Amino acid sequence: MKFKMKSKIGTEIPQASMPDIVFMLLIFFMVSTVFKESEGLNVILPDAKKIEKLKGKRDIATIWADRAGNISIDDKLVDIGQIRNLVYTKVADPLHPMKLVSLRVDRDVDMGVVTDIHEELRAVGATALNVNYSTRTAAD
Amino acid sequence: MLLDKKKKASAEIPTSSLADIAFLLLIFFLVTTTIDTDKGIQLVLPEKGQEVKVRSQNIANILINESGLIMMDEQQIDLNAIRERVNEMIRQNENIIFSVKTMRGTKYEIYIDVLDQLKQANAKRISIAEPEG
Numbered sequence: 005m006k007f008k009m010k011s012k013i014g015t016e017i018p019q020a021s022m023p024d025i026v027f028m029l030l031i032f033f034m035v036s037t038v039f040k041e042s043e044g045l046n047v048i049l050p051d052a053k054k055i056e057k058l059k060g061k062r063d064i065a066t067i068w069a070d071r072a073g074n075i076s077i078d079d080k081l082v083d084i085g086q087i088r089n090l091v092y093t094k095v096a097d098p099l100h101p102m103k104l105v106s107l108r109v110d111r112d113v114d115m116g117v118v119t120d121i122h123e124e125l126r127a128v129g130a131t132a133l134n135v136n137y138s139t140r141t142a143a144d
Numbered sequence: 145m146l147l148d149k150k151k152k153a154s155a156e157i158p159t160s161s162l163a164d165i166a167f168l169l170l171i172f173f174l175v176t177t178t179i180d181t182d183k184g185i186q187l188v189l190p191e192k193g194q195e196v197k198v199r200s201q202n203i204a205n206i207l208i209n210e211s212g213l214i215m216m217d218e219q220q221i222d223l224n225a226i227r228e229r230v231n232e233m234i235r236q237n238e239n240i241i242f243s244v245k246t247m248r249g250t251k252y253e254i255y256i257d258v259l260d261q262l263k264q265a266n267a268k269r270i271s272i273a274e275p276e277g
Contacts, residue, residue, distance in 0.1 A: 008273040014238055020162060023162055023163040023166055026163060026166040026167055026170055027166055029170055030166055030169055030170045030173065032146075033170065033173035033174065033177060034173060036177075037173060037176070037225070038248030039175050040153045049184075049259070050252065050253045050256040050257070052184070052256055052257070052260040052263075053260055053264060054185070054263035054264045055181070055184050055188055056183065056185075057181055057182075057183045058182045058183060058184075058186075063238075064182070068181075078214055104166070104186075106182050106184070108182075109252050110252070111251070111252060111253040111256070112251060112252070112253065113251075113252045114248060114249055114250065114251065114252070114276075115246040115247065115248055115249070115250040115252060115255055116249065116274060117232055118252055118255070119246070119248065119274070119275050120191060122272065125189055126189055133187055133189045134186065134187075134189075135186070135187050135188070135189050136182070136184045136186045136187075137184045137185045137186075137187070137256060137259070138182055138183070138184040138187070139183070139185060139256060139260075141183070142260075
């Protein structure tokens, strides 16, 4: 029996283009990263099934309401009575008029607070206001 | 005069660490990027003073009290039964308007659950009534 000697030819995958690929990925992330505007309050959102994603991230104001009774807009704590003026300023802004208000209210908050916010939003009113109640997706 | 041949010593910056730097920056961005999607139930609040007169037979009243009991048209109803009932009512009268009324002590979570049921049943006309209490 003859033993054949198998000769191995070494193959190396050319890695010269690795930095190119990395730079491409890097430029993609640098261009697509947007910084968060506000931190908001610590809030546990309720769950819901039939939810819609908000169109566009601009032209949206967010009102946070947590269990302790704090209400904040743009990371500032506000009183109920101040909401209508703040929201009016945003709606009347000539460059970026606000079209939607996103209410991020904790699930344990009483409707009294939410109703007060509703009333303040209606009092802004030139036109009907689009409101979004932020929720998490409910597991089926 | 002897013209000296000037030897230019060519200096090359070692670029072997370029890939390392690029990777580090990339990992930084990969880690710090968050995709922030805001999603929820959308409604349109009418402006103040825009009360429209509606025939009372076209209104279905949904009341939620402080302990989370739900009543639709004077009958107590279970949360999960709302969707079916709403479907039936829409089939009977497509102009029906669902008015949701809570009390100040009602939990927001129940309110959202009721709205969710209404939306699941594709109720197009939902009105939020001023709460009592």
